[in-house]
Amino acid sequence: MSYxxxxxxxASPTAGAAPVEHTRQRRRSRIGIEWGVRxxxxxLAARPELVGVMALAAAxxxxxLSRNGWxxxxxxAAVRSMSSSWHDxxxxxxxxxxxxxxxxxxxxxxxxxxxxxxxxxxxxxxxVPQALMGVASVALVYDLVRRRFGRAxxxxxxxxxxxTPITVAVSRHNNPDALLVLLCVAALWCTVRALxxxxxxxxxxxxxxxxxxxxxxxxxxxxVVPGIAAAWLWTAPAVRGRVHALGQLLxxxxxxxxxxxxxxxxxxLTPASERPWISGTSDNRILSLIFEYNGVGRVDxxxxxxxGAGAGGGxxxxxxxxxxxxxxxxxxxxxxxxxxxxxxxxxxxxxxxRLRRSDARSGWLLAVGGAFVTTAVLFxxxxxxxxxxxxxxxxPFVAALVGAGAAQLLRGGRSARILAPLAVAAG
Numbered sequence: 001m002s003y004x005x006x007x008x009x010x011a012s013p014t015a016g017a018a019p020v021e022h023t024r025q026r027r028r029s030r031i032g033i034e035w036g037v038r039x040x041x042x043x044l045a046a047r048p049e050l051v052g053v054m055a056l057a058a059a060x061x062x063x064x065l066s067r068n069g070w071x072x073x074x075x076x077a078a079v080r081s082m083s084s085s086w087h088d089x090x091x092x093x094x095x096x097x098x099x100x101x102x103x104x105x106x107x108x109x110x111x112x113x114x115x116x117x118x119x120x121x122x123x124x125x126x127x128v129p130q131a132l133m134g135v136a137s138v139a140l141v142y143d144l145v146r147r148r149f150g151r152a153x154x155x156x157x158x159x160x161x162x163x164t165p166i167t168v169a170v171s172r173h174n175n176p177d178a179l180l181v182l183l184c185v186a187a188l189w190c191t192v193r194a195l196x197x198x199x200x201x202x203x204x205x206x207x208x209x210x211x212x213x214x215x216x217x218x219x220x221x222x223x224v225v226p227g228i229a230a231a232w233l234w235t236a237p238a239v240r241g242r243v244h245a246l247g248q249l250l251x252x253x254x255x256x257x258x259x260x261x262x263x264x265x266x267x268x269l270t271p272a273s274e275r276p277w278i279s280g281t282s283d284n285r286i287l288s289l290i291f292e293y294n295g296v297g298r299v300d301x302x303x304x305x306x307x308g309a310g311a312g313g314g315x316x317x318x319x320x321x322x323x324x325x326x327x328x329x330x331x332x333x334x335x336x337x338x339x340x341x342x343x344x345x346x347x348x349x350x351x352x353x354r355l356r357r358s359d360a361r362s363g364w365l366l367a368v369g370g371a372f373v374t375t376a377v378l379f380x381x382x383x384x385x386x387x388x389x390x391x392x393x394x395x396p397f398v399a400a401l402v403g404a405g406a407a408q409l410l411r412g413g414r415s416a417r418i419l420a421p422l423a424v425a426a427g
Contacts, residue, residue: 049151050142053158057138060162061131061171069123071174075109078102079174080121082113089113091267093276103280103293105263107215108176126174133178134171138162140185141396141403147192148364149407157403161396166334170392176216177392183213184224185396188367191228195235195363200248203232207252211259218294220393221260223378227370228252234355235363264290298384318379318386325380326391335391335398340426342372342398345405348419352408364404372397 070076074094081096082089088098092106102109112126119125138158146154161167170177187209194202206228213221229249236245267275267286278284280293319328326336346369353361375394379386405423409416 047151049155050139050158053142053155053162054135054139056159057135057162057171058131060168061134062128065127065131065172066123068127068172071123071127071172075102075112075174075176076123076126078109079112079116079126082106082109083116083121088276091270091275094279095276098276100277101275101279103289104176104217105215107212107263108179108217111179112174127172130174130178131171133182134167137167137171137178137182137185137396140182140189141399144185144189144192144368145400145403145407147196148361149404152410153403153407155403156406157399160338160402161399164335164338164392164395164399166389166392167395169334170389173389175389177389180213180217180221181392181396183209183216184221184371184393187213187224187228188371188400191231191367192364195231195360195367198236198245198248200251203248203252204255207255208259211256211261214256214260215263218290220294220298220378220390223375223393224367224371225256226374227367227372230370231363231366234366235357237357298386299378299382301383318382318388318390321381321383321386323380326376326394330388331379331391334388335395338398338402338427339376341405341423342401344419344423344426345401345408346372348405348408348415348423352415361404368397368400368404372401 078092078094081093081098084096085093085098087093088096089110090106091098092101092104092109094100094102111129115125115129138161141161142154142158144154145157167181170181187206190202190206190209193199194206210221210225210228213224232249233242233245236242264286267278272284278286278289281288317330319325319330325331326339346365349361349365349369353359353365355362355365372394375397379391379394405419409420409423
């Protein structure tokens, strides 16, 4: 019997439908991507103040960047090892032989090592991604404030962060702090998005950001969690609504634990003979690195810190712990110059909103102000190894409060006439 392929195709009208439909889907997908890019470009064009502050941040972070050389050679050596071996890449090995890890989780170094794999091993391939992270942080802080307080407030916040000395410094360096700042700001930004529509999806995104920040610098990433939790629960409507909000918060927390615990779990489950020694520990356990060297030891004092054995103190470790530490010679000029204005700004928003659940500023203040207070108290009390550049994590919270406060004061009214001179004097 003669039964050709053409006959079979004629008998099956839908035989060519799948390829045609696949082509249509690809075309629709491409059109969607192009539309999204154009929409973002139009959004940027409609906000010249955002473009300006991002351009300023890019200029400060990228100008003559190569003069910093290898920056922190400890991390530069690790990036070189990680870029030449996937095993060393996975475990953040400090040396090419895979003998010892660095004393931090690997996410920030993964970014640098991937850049080195693409562009080759030189200082700019490590430092340019860091500089761009600083620019992204400025953009997120702008939008974090704009969503509640308008474009003027967003501009002031972005400008304050872009001009904070320690922000520029860490954005031009290969320490993990630039990524830590970006991810913590992203967590707050996602939280504000979640508060707008009581969205579980955005709350989960915030949890993912905190988890990634944990994979960048461990427990210090959790400074944003108390404020996020307080904002979410406080603004939930009615008793039943708060029970539901608690469930949503637990889902976001689960996302944080899964993402943040992925690499430590991998290290814990890998036999010690098949991975490098965990730097910063005496027992080769990842839990010791998390909870001792990069955890309690940083707060309670540890060998080499200003309050621990063999302490040198002084400006190298941020000076003496205490209530005024953030304003001392070591830290005040780096990120403390707007603390007074930020405190008065937070107070003005508190008085204006009275933390009413119906006022959108209440959730914003609890989230951002909570991160500010938690970080400020932690850094003021820490008696372990504490470097001045750690206050870069406080800078975006300060900048956000300054931008929000400026927006409140620009609206005028009796409270503005009282609080404006007080804010300037506090600054």
